[in-house]
Amino acid sequence: MKIEDEIKSTVALDLPKKIILNIMYTQHILSEKFNEILKPYDLSGEQYNVLRILRGQKGNPANMCVIQERMVAKTSNTTRLVDKLLLKELVTRNVCPENRRKIEVLITQKGLDVLADLDPKVNDHEKVITAKLDTNELEQLNHLLEKFRNQ
Amino acid sequence: MKIEDEIKSTVALDLPKKIILNIMYTQHILSEKFNEILKPYDLSGEQYNVLRILRGQKGNPANMCVIQERMVAKTSNTTRLVDKLLLKELVTRNVCPENRRKIEVLITQKGLDVLADLDPKVNDHEKVITAKLDTNELEQLNHLLEKFRNQ
DNA sequence: CTACAATATTTGTATATACAAATAAAAAAG
DNA sequence: CTTTTTTATTTGTATATACAAATATTGTAG
Numbered sequence A, B: 001m002k003i004e005d006e007i008k009s010t011v012a013l014d015l016p017k018k019i020i021l022n023i024m025y026t027q028h029i030l031s032e033k034f035n036e037i038l039k040p041y042d043l044s045g046e047q048y049n050v051l052r053i054l055r056g057q058k059g060n061p062a063n064m065c066v067i068q069e070r071m072v073a074k075t076s077n078t079t080r081l082v083d084k085l086l087l088k089e090l091v092t093r094n095v096c097p098e099n100r101r102k103i104e105v106l107i108t109q110k111g112l113d114v115l116a117d118l119d120p121k122v123n124d125h126e127k128v129i130t131a132k133l134d135t136n137e138l139e140q141l142n143h144l145l146e147k148f149r150n151q
Numbered sequence C: 001c002t003a004c005a006a007t008a009t010t011t012g013t014a015t016a017t018a019c020a021a022a023t024a025a026a027a028a029a030g
Numbered sequence D: 001c002t003t004t005t006t007t008a009t010t011t012g013t014a015t016a017t018a019c020a021a022a023t024a025t026t027g028t029a030g
Helices: A015-041 A045-056 A064-070 A078-087 A109-130 A135-149 B015-041 B045-056 B064-070 B078-087 B109-129 B135-149
Strands: A091-095 A103-107 B091-095 B103-107
Touching (some): A015 A045, A015 A109, A015 B015, A015 B135, A045 A064, A045 A078, A045 A091, A045 A103, A045 A109, A064 A103, A078 A091, A109 B015, A135 B135, B015 B045, B045 B078, B045 B091, B045 B109, B064 B078, B064 B103, B078 B091, B103 B109
Antiparallel strands (some): B091 B103
8 A cells, every 4th residue: 555545645745755654654564563473472672672682792791882772773771671671581680890880781591592482483574574575676675775864 | 874784783684684674773763853853842753743634634623533544653542642732732622513422633723833833844854864865766765665565 | 199071871750652441422233 | 222332532551762860980181
């Protein structure tokens, strides 16, 4: 469906408006679908993002600011996200001995197990959701989004 | 910057993952920039969205469910969004006389004035933010996003 | 060494979002 | 006409987000 129809617009939309609404709307749909996968695991999208970052550290701890700068939504409150993951015993948190301002966050085995369980579901979902476009179109979309973002 | 660099990914990302992250990330950047424009007017993006829908009604009232189905983020809580707009006297709210389950929401002159004040700023911003792509590329991006969304 | 600046994180507060349950009115069924 | 179902909206609750202020530690300048 065209974006004008998705939001049942009663007024004409110029191309810049359409693009912006289209990106906003598409992201909302994507998040919604992704949250459905995460729901049985009692994880929010942001919490999942933190776990993925921690796994990517391959055993090395990550500071709060490292997590923050790697997040898709960089304005998220990392402290409170880590709090929630700590309660579920998916991560550990310790003061860094070399610099006591910093915090070392590590993913636990339980956290890794949850991600391992999610991996095939997430991958399948990503394959399905991108299946409407061929490789060439996907590469083009990727390229256009990056060009769009960069000044 | 490429999406892998924006999120400082330590692991390789396949094309479906890249596309999805790219859309999510681009939307966050867009929202952030748009919120800067709205901030002096003490409006959230969702509140602005509701005002735009109401103006599009051209004098006719809109029910809560009409607003909901026209919103970009359809999961927003329309009642509480309208509450906030009511407090700022940007809308009025009345029970529909023909069907007392329904609510008639109308934009006030003050609401129209705020939108009129915002219009040039929003349009300029949209022009600037889409200026990196030519018309052809914008149309292609639009087309690819719609194809991506639709099964 | 002390004062000041910079860095890293946490906390407070207001608002927003997600989702289920509650309420209320209208429509349909019996 | 009463009961049940459907429709429209509101409310409760937990979590999330935005943003400013507070706290704590380290680094730097004099």
